[in-house]
Amino acid sequence: MKRLTSDMVETRFGQRRLERWMEFTERLSSLAVKVRNQAEAIGTEEATKNAFIMPFISSILGYDVFDPLEVVPEFTADVGLKKGEKVDYAIMRDGEVQILIECKPSLGVLKIEHASQLFRYFAVTNARIAVLTNGVQWHFYTDLDAPNRMDAKPFLVLDLLDIDETLITEIQKLSRDSFDLESIISSAEELKYIGALKREIAAQFREPTDEWIKFFTARVYEGMFTQRVRQQFTGLVGKAAQQFLTERVNDRLKAALGVSGTNHAAEAPTSSAEVVEADLDRDTEIETTLEELEGYQIVKAIACGEVKPQRITQRDAKSYFAILLDDNNRKPVARLHFNGKQKYLGLLDDDKVETRHPISELDEIYAHAPEIRESVKRYA
Template sequence: MEFEERVGALATKVKNQADAIGTEEATKNAFVMPFISTILGYDVFDPLEVVPEFIADVGTKRGEKVDYAIIRDGEVQILIECKVSKGSLKIEHASQLFRYFATTNARIAALTNGIVWQFYTDLDAPNRMDEKPFLVLDLSDIDDTLIPEIKKLSKANFDLDSIISAAEELKYVGALKREIAAQFREPSDEWIKFFTQRVYEGAFTARVREQFKGIVAKASAQFLNERINDRLKLALGAGRVIDEANEPGHSVTSEPVVADDLSRDTEIETTLEELEGYQIVKAIACGVVKPQRITQRDAKSYFAVLLDDNNRKPVARLHFNGRQKYLGLLDENKDETRHPIDTLDEIYSHADGIREAVARYA
């Protein structure tokens, strides 16, 4: 079973059994241990890999426990604190994680109720766990863009450097997506005021706020629906003029359009290797610009790494679709030179060229 399929299977289990889980111990047995075992790939019955009720005395705090510690090469790498699945997660639930994070070698901590997994690291201050997660996985509503990042935490693909290098962007992108979703569901006063003052010339009084509360919510919902409809129309080829339709013996059909769109979409497959190569290029580029400015776009023939999500600012191209892999670097005239590589580590040997490309745009 592929990694994505295992995540989907656990999500189905969560959906079917969540209402029957009423205690923290039941949450661990039904959801948390299967996540550690089937998703992260660690043997929950091997004390050399997973230590339940992990104790690391901190100062005057003696005998406090973290629910699970995941061990790699004899060192604690991931700490996990569990709460009952019927409860919501709050930062106050992570008191042991905060204390233990500073006294172990762990760079990753997870707070979970078995359904929602909040992953933390130390972006804000070294050896001090951040107060906000860099990644939130909700098994009741999976964000597919997070699957490659979760895979990096698994035993077979554990890549701490890549996780940490991507954590800052993940943290803010995820937080912004959750905030935008919340505002679309129930607009806050600030959200209402922000848009009202751009279309209403009068004073923003309490009466105006109440009047526009429903209007902003309605406009937001209609905007989303229209965007979805536009994508559907594009996929079906609506609005395209088919000249042959007026010719005898020709009929209008959406089949060629749909086939073309499906062919285009299905031929683009972003691989884990491409994403790992992207993280290496990004880590190198971070010596010149902030990490959130380095983005990626996949295409049929190559995987592009861009500055500021601008296709006019290519940092590098990863040609990983053939038997021979190439790293493409472009000069000031946008002429590309392909450098053959056999392993992803060889990208580091072209660090100067990557930094030069970034510096030209930055």
């Protein structure tokens, strides 16, 4: 019998982890498509439970909704003078309540006022995770601010109509097969504030507040911040924000298409669509293949042992498919040379000298897991 080395065991474990992550992502995407197609047609809370919430508990989180030892519908516990109040679902592990879920109709807007039962039940059960959902949006709460008292703000917000891929791994930690409460709680504070900041920045870009306008005006305008100046800069700040976003999108599109060089001002495209069209006209030979994306996911899974998955990015070019740390071409993790009959995995040493390793199957990338992790560690 062939003796398994530690690297082989780690490689197989990494492969299984990647496969589980990809399967989890596919199930989440499938449910998102269903939600997008049916949300407008479902108006009652009961219909929302049947169409969206029970499938999320079963197919995404992996709990048996028909096993009362795992999922208890209409969970009841007496809370002080409140007798017989119910929370829609309680998810159990080892006989203890771990997750409480309160449901609202899919067409309704989620508000913290809807979570009164969650607040009370959180304090009298062993649950560390509470969820308020309308089947479309999922707000996850814990007790960061005070022990055994549910926070007023969620640490994680999942919108099935606009899935933030950086949250997928965190959601997976709540699933039956990958349940990791300690890891969830330890990362909850960072998730809470990063998520809140991203939502606030997005809101300011959509409709800047007076504070936001005054903040930027004071850095470029030396006069008094009068009402006339406020009105003038309200439009200017909004216009600058939109142009900034457009320029960033254009830069990413050029990078993804492998375009280099500077356009002449007279020939510069004026919209994102024109940038895409112009870039494609200049470079139609770049085609990102499914095989390259699968190879990228394998390298990403290996690198996740050292850094968070969202830090591993990719850029495709004519000659190779680059996998980078922090979307920085000065931090190459690996290169995939899949354009010829013979495929190669390119790995770089301390001096960024590349060595190409021939591979016939994508699984062979796992054999180079130690070098990939070492490459990430050099930059991280």
